[in-house]
Amino acid sequence: MTARAGQPRPALSQTEFILLLAMLTAVVAFSIDSMLPAMPEIAEELTPADPNRAQLILTSFILGMGIGTFFVGPIADAVGRKPTICGGVVIYCAGALLAWHAPTLELVLAARMLQGLGAAAPRVVALALVRDVHGGRDMARIMSFVMMIFAVVPAMAPLIGTGIIAAFGWRATFLAYCLFACTACAWLMLRQPETLPPERRTRISLRGLLSALREVTSNTNTMLAIAVQTLCMAMLFALLSSIQPMFDVTFDLAWAFPYFFAGMALLGSSGSALNARLVGKTGMRPLVKAVLTIQVGMSALMILVSLLAPSGGTVAFVMFLLWIQFIMFQNGMTLGNLNALALEPMGHIAGFAASFAQAIGSMGAALIAIPIGLSFSGSPVPIAAGALICALLGVVLTGRIKREQDAD
Numbered sequence: 001m002t003a004r005a006g007q008p009r010p011a012l013s014q015t016e017f018i019l020l021l022a023m024l025t026a027v028v029a030f031s032i033d034s035m036l037p038a039m040p041e042i043a044e045e046l047t048p049a050d051p052n053r054a055q056l057i058l059t060s061f062i063l064g065m066g067i068g069t070f071f072v073g074p075i076a077d078a079v080g081r082k083p084t085i086c087g088g089v090v091i092y093c094a095g096a097l098l099a100w101h102a103p104t105l106e107l108v109l110a111a112r113m114l115q116g117l118g119a120a121a122p123r124v125v126a127l128a129l130v131r132d133v134h135g136g137r138d139m140a141r142i143m144s145f146v147m148m149i150f151a152v153v154p155a156m157a158p159l160i161g162t163g164i165i166a167a168f169g170w171r172a173t174f175l176a177y178c179l180f181a182c183t184a185c186a187w188l189m190l191r192q193p194e195t196l197p198p199e200r201r202t203r204i205s206l207r208g209l210l211s212a213l214r215e216v217t218s219n220t221n222t223m224l225a226i227a228v229q230t231l232c233m234a235m236l237f238a239l240l241s242s243i244q245p246m247f248d249v250t251f252d253l254a255w256a257f258p259y260f261f262a263g264m265a266l267l268g269s270s271g272s273a274l275n276a277r278l279v280g281k282t283g284m285r286p287l288v289k290a291v292l293t294i295q296v297g298m299s300a301l302m303i304l305v306s307l308l309a310p311s312g313g314t315v316a317f318v319m320f321l322l323w324i325q326f327i328m329f330q331n332g333m334t335l336g337n338l339n340a341l342a343l344e345p346m347g348h349i350a351g352f353a354a355s356f357a358q359a360i361g362s363m364g365a366a367l368i369a370i371p372i373g374l375s376f377s378g379s380p381v382p383i384a385a386g387a388l389i390c391a392l393l394g395v396v397l398t399g400r401i402k403r404e405q406d407a408d
Contacts, residue, residue: 011133012191018142020192022149022336023128023184024085024122027092028065029154031177032058033242033265034161035354037258038170039244045170046209053105055241059366060109062237064095064116066362069124073355074209076125077202082194088121089185093178100174115177122184123333124355151269160257188295212352224401227355228288231390231397232334233365234372235295239327242383243371246320249378251312264325271332284337285401291333292394298326299388306381319382324361327387341401 012020035057043051066089076084095115103110134142164172218220243261248254279287305319339357346353372386 011193014142016191017133018145019149019189020184021126021181022153024126024188025146025150026120026153027177027184028120030157030160030180031061031115031148033154033157033261034164034173034176036158036240036244036261037162038173040164040248040254041165041170042108043231046108047252047265049204051245052376055106055124055376056109056370057112058241058372059110059237061119061361062366062369063115064113065123066116066364066366067113069118069355069359069362072121072124073352074130074204075281076121076128077125077196078204080194080196080198080201081125081129081362082188083123083190086185088125089376090118090171092113092118092121092181095116096174096177096181097397100171115116122181123190124358126131127354129195151266154267154344155262155269158261162258179275180221201311207403210354212349213356215349216346216353216356216401221401222342222345222353222357224397225338226360227364228292228394228397228401229335229338229342229357229361230364231394232331232338234368235387235390236331237365237369238372238383238386239324241369243324245376246380246383250380251317251320253317260321264321264328267325269332271329272336273332275336277334279337284341285398288334288337289395289398291330292391292398295326295330295391296388296395298323299384299391302384303381303388306379306384311379323380323384325355333365334379 011017039054039057040051041056042057047053072088075087088231089405091113095111095118097174098114099108099111099301102353130146160176161173164176170378206303244257247257247260252258282290302319305316309315309319339354342357343353368386368390373384375382375386
């Protein structure tokens with residue numbers, strides 16, 4: 001049955017709502033992970049003299065997304081959720097089409113930043129859609145289902161990217177991005193009612209934004225949690241930008257990369273489920289500190305094995321897989337807790353604080369990950385050393401986050 005003229009459109013079923021949210025949030029993961037198999041071709045065509053520069057195609061996207069995250073929250077509160085997402089998709093597709101035609105790496109990188117700028121809209125505003133219609137435990141339950149479905153995308157994206165590249169070439173991945181994002185946008189426009197009616201929208205105020213910015217940046221706990229979150233994401237981004245070259249150059253297993261990545265991404269998604277079971281007993285700070293301490297040991301062991309074991313040998317490869325797996329697993333055990341710690345004192349300006357935390361985290365992580373990734377020279381040692389430093393700093397900063405109740 002359809003709604004009569006002038007009546008609000010009926011809400012989606014919970015299943016369709018979850019699937020739509022999963023597709024919207026998956027735009028970012030698909031844009032990053034499906035590009036990984038294209039790295040050798042991009043390097044050969046656009047930067048043969050310095051193949052490492054090809055990995056900037058990932059971090060430039062993340063940098064643009066971080067910049068966009070600053071703005072989409074207030075815009076969505078002022079004009080509504082659906083117009084903001086669709087506007088972001090237009091910018092995203094413009095960047096993808098520009099990258100498709102770009103003749104130089106520099107222009108591709110600029111186009112990827114533009115693409116990331118647009119991708120911030122579905123990434124951030126999809127969460128606002130959930131907050132608009134669900135609250136409390138119901139919101140947490142919906143987001144858990146969304147993340148369960150979303151976890152499949154990073155796992156399958158390199159396989160999908162490999163198929164597209166084999167059939168049509170690496171530039172065709174940008175057309176696939178447009179198709180994916182436009183499909184999600186069309187689904188949103190045709191099926192999902194607007195969740196923020198005009199009477200609930202807020203005017204963008206420079207004075208209000210500056211006041212909120214001062215409040216966020218003056219809170220020590222919030223800034224410490226954002227800093228640790230940035231370090232955790234930097235480890236992941238540095239790994240993602242270098243993982244395909246490490247499979248290819250270090251271990252001569254480029255053909256196996258999509259399959260190993262799929263399995264490890266799926267296993268890594270279990271970190272969120274384990275965190276949900278443990279955090280109530282151990283608390284957020286102790287859990288984050290414990291995981292990062294383990295990461296210090298794993299990265300140090302990775303360096304030691306890489307230096308002592310035969311290069312490209314079985315022992316080095318097994319240790320490499322374990323190290324990668326733990327970095328993927330680590331994010332599920334830390335990022336949710338760090339977000340909660342950052343936003344806990346900011347309940348009255350949670351929307352702005354969430355956008356600020358995601359923006360600073362993404363941009364900071366990209367800026368840290370770029371020199372780490374560019375240091376790759378055939379051995380995993382520089383990447384592992386970067387992860388070791390990030391984890392050590394994370395342990396120190398987490399210990400400085402103060403809480404009223406130690407159990408939290």
